[in-house]
Amino acid sequence: MRARVLQANALSKRYGATVALSDVSLTITQGEVHAILGENGAGKSTLVKILSGVVRANSGGMSLAGEPYNPHSISKARAQGVATAFQELSLIPNLTVGENLLLPNASARTFWPESKSSILRRAAEVLREWQITDIAPDAIVEDLSLAERQRIEITRALSHASRLLILDEPTAALPDPGWLFQQIRRLTARGVAVMYISHRLGEVREICERATVLRNGKTIDTVDLSGVDDDGIFAMMVGRSPESAFAEPVVARPDADIIVDVRNLNVGKVRSLDLSLKAGEIVGLAALEGQGQQDLFRALGGAVKPSDGKIMVGGQAAALGSPRRALRAGSGIAFVPEERKTEGIFVNLTAASNIALPKIGRASHAGIVYAGLEKKVSAEAASKVALSPRYLGFNVGSLSGGNQQKVLLARALITGAKCLVLFDPARGVDVGTKQSIYAMMRDYVAGGRTILFYSSELSELVHLSSRCLVMYGGRIVADVPRAELTEERLLAAAHGHSQEMKVAV
Amino acid sequence: MQNEKTIASAVAEQEDNRATAKISGEFVTIAAIFGLTFAMILASRAISPSFGSWSQVETILYLSSFLVFCAFGQGLVILVRGLDLSIASVITLGGVLTASLMNGSNEGFLYLVPAILGACIVVGLISGIGVAYFRVPPFIMTMAVGLIVYSLCLGFTRGTPRGYPAPLLSGFMQDKFLGVPAPVYLLLAFVVFGTILQSYSVFGRKLNAVGNNPLAAYIAGLPSGVLIVSAYAMSALCAGFTGMMLAGYANGATLRMGDSYLLPSIAAVVVGGSSILGGQGNFVGTVGGALLLTALATILTALGIEQGWKTIMEGGVILFALIALREQSFAFLREVLGKRG
Numbered sequence: 001m002r003a004r005v006l007q008a009n010a011l012s013k014r015y016g017a018t019v020a021l022s023d024v025s026l027t028i029t030q031g032e033v034h035a036i037l038g039e040n041g042a043g044k045s046t047l048v049k050i051l052s053g054v055v056r057a058n059s060g061g062m063s064l065a066g067e068p069y070n071p072h073s074i075s076k077a078r079a080q081g082v083a084t085a086f087q088e089l090s091l092i093p094n095l096t097v098g099e100n101l102l103l104p105n106a107s108a109r110t111f112w113p114e115s116k117s118s119i120l121r122r123a124a125e126v127l128r129e130w131q132i133t134d135i136a137p138d139a140i141v142e143d144l145s146l147a148e149r150q151r152i153e154i155t156r157a158l159s160h161a162s163r164l165l166i167l168d169e170p171t172a173a174l175p176d177p178g179w180l181f182q183q184i185r186r187l188t189a190r191g192v193a194v195m196y197i198s199h200r201l202g203e204v205r206e207i208c209e210r211a212t213v214l215r216n217g218k219t220i221d222t223v224d225l226s227g228v229d230d231d232g233i234f235a236m237m238v239g240r241s242p243e244s245a246f247a248e249p250v251v252a253r254p255d256a257d258i259i260v261d262v263r264n265l266n267v268g269k270v271r272s273l274d275l276s277l278k279a280g281e282i283v284g285l286a287a288l289e290g291q292g293q294q295d296l297f298r299a300l301g302g303a304v305k306p307s308d309g310k311i312m313v314g315g316q317a318a319a320l321g322s323p324r325r326a327l328r329a330g331s332g333i334a335f336v337p338e339e340r341k342t343e344g345i346f347v348n349l350t351a352a353s354n355i356a357l358p359k360i361g362r363a364s365h366a367g368i369v370y371a372g373l374e375k376k377v378s379a380e381a382a383s384k385v386a387l388s389p390r391y392l393g394f395n396v397g398s399l400s401g402g403n404q405q406k407v408l409l410a411r412a413l414i415t416g417a418k419c420l421v422l423f424d425p426a427r428g429v430d431v432g433t434k435q436s437i438y439a440m441m442r443d444y445v446a447g448g449r450t451i452l453f454y455s456s457e458l459s460e461l462v463h464l465s466s467r468c469l470v471m472y473g474g475r476i477v478a479d480v481p482r483a484e485l486t487e488e489r490l491l492a493a494a495h496g497h498s499q500e501m502k503v504a505v
Numbered sequence: 506m507q508n509e510k511t512i513a514s515a516v517a518e519q520e521d522n523r524a525t526a527k528i529s530g531e532f533v534t535i536a537a538i539f540g541l542t543f544a545m546i547l548a549s550r551a552i553s554p555s556f557g558s559w560s561q562v563e564t565i566l567y568l569s570s571f572l573v574f575c576a577f578g579q580g581l582v583i584l585v586r587g588l589d590l591s592i593a594s595v596i597t598l599g600g601v602l603t604a605s606l607m608n609g610s611n612e613g614f615l616y617l618v619p620a621i622l623g624a625c626i627v628v629g630l631i632s633g634i635g636v637a638y639f640r641v642p643p644f645i646m647t648m649a650v651g652l653i654v655y656s657l658c659l660g661f662t663r664g665t666p667r668g669y670p671a672p673l674l675s676g677f678m679q680d681k682f683l684g685v686p687a688p689v690y691l692l693l694a695f696v697v698f699g700t701i702l703q704s705y706s707v708f709g710r711k712l713n714a715v716g717n718n719p720l721a722a723y724i725a726g727l728p729s730g731v732l733i734v735s736a737y738a739m740s741a742l743c744a745g746f747t748g749m750m751l752a753g754y755a756n757g758a759t760l761r762m763g764d765s766y767l768l769p770s771i772a773a774v775v776v777g778g779s780s781i782l783g784g785q786g787n788f789v790g791t792v793g794g795a796l797l798l799t800a801l802a803t804i805l806t807a808l809g810i811e812q813g814w815k816t817i818m819e820g821g822v823i824l825f826a827l828i829a830l831r832e833q834s835f836a837f838l839r840e841v842l843g844k845r846g
Contacts, residue, residue: 324726343724346717348785357725364707
């Protein structure tokens, strides 16, 4: 039996009157990589916050290496050897990588600021220790890509973790977990324990030995991962047996109407791009980070103005100068951006108000909005994304990430647009929510409509797309038909392999 | 094998019984602010028996109505993440125009009222357009517009406002109906109207959305610019209306008549539970804040406390109200009062 590093007993946490965690217990031993599994809203984030000192539990106790552990702040937790890499990165955008790495002690001296070169020297050492060679210590954090920022966030936690390292969705923005796993193994070899939170079961199986499953704020069980199959884990997380995650793919009829037709589009990184979306198809888009997919999606959604090009929506030429115009252009385009918190939800409004907003006229009489009508108007869209009606009256801010995503998709549905443009719609949500989203997408195109979606998970693209486009360097370099869809094929094209160029549209 | 058993037991359906409170935090804050106001009036009775009488309550309601009018507009602007510093000048504008154009006669009263309010709305439109389309920070935009409007009033009146409001207006301000001053009824009607507009109307819902998350409102296809401009226009309309009522009350206008309403209008909104950062607010709370501030000022004045001490105590009460009346302070209450599933 290895020594226990962390022991948590019957932790409970309430926010106001909302219970986020009740009676959660777990034990993590020395040198172990311990997974925390659960759907969105199961209480994982709350658990992370308690362990890392962001919030304090209302009841229950913790011990760290045999001593009572009750951190009041992140720095107190760090002082006891517990460091966290947060999902919503905690880096300061306008400081350098080096300063961020050394925070909160960016200056080694008390009375006079440490010189810039000395800070950079210390930071370079940290980067070298954790095998990061491609990020300069004097780079400004906001100039880095999301993946690079995530690696810096993780590195900072690695360098401070002397007893326990907490990783909250560390691979959400990492295209390749290889580097991370290597560092985790080096850390555990020194006897440091790692708590690993991820939705990606494949990764969890690769790196973790045991997993604790949470559901509805309670511990369900701690299991040896080698003794349970994926279905078993799914069942513990969701509370029911899994349906087949991916049903039969949908393919458009060859003579289907073209709903959206894009010719010679130039916007941001996008270079003279052609694209057409037919009724009844789900078109996937694969790309490595920063190939112009954001620009393409934002242009179609009206959030940025194209510098050149022609867009036809439902047979009419459309100038998509704003999302409002995109919604009203021809048969309409509804855009769901990737940034749920900043561009999606209205946290102070109820789920029903969030969903009904585009059709608020239908929820009102003589300019007055009625909550009952609003619930009625939003209920249909909510049912399409399998959002439980009991959440309609709740403020969206109090819902889990998965349910917030459902609210956003329901709002896109309620607009009545015939084309959905979804940027990574199932990112960072749990398996149950994913299934609901996939079902909604299939159902939507079956009604003679069309979807363009980007995903950072290749398996999702392979299983869901009627055909899959691949972007590289601002252009579409491949249009892979259903029959030829494999992850390898997409990956090769996404890296710009030249043999793929011949199929470019 | 053992794992299979634990899975089976783990899978057994468990109800998600985490619940949210039945009583909303907003309601608690509003109840608290009204409670505090009421308690203060009662407590003043202990100091002197002449206080805390019905007639004193009437006076407080009457005097607070001016603050309530302009704080409503301020609240809408704060809701969309702005701030209206031109309120003082627009009140003066409304008052000065009322006195000089009506010039003591009822003639043309029905045309002059919309014309004066219309002039004020134009001021609000300018502020709103500057904020929404030229991206001038609200603080600077409204301050500049306020300075310009004030200077125009100064030039227009050559330093001394003349004239009187129409007798209809000043008569209304002194009228009593069923023994209660007529403006108190106007206040009640305004509170109902304002609450519906801010919290229950389509317009209010859209303002809430824009204030809560401007980017999301844009992506969702709301006309953010138009909504922001209309909030500033509403604020100027309310301020102009306040000026008109004040001129009727004082039977004339002064150039400094709006000054004592600018900061209290912001304080009333914030004490009433709205977020100064926008996106969250309720007019009933603002009314509570206005009543609290007015009651406090009235009582302190009646006690004959020196100006310095009076201001110190006002500042203290505002701070106390802000710190003590947050919804977290009442979390226990909400739990006792039950949950909804």
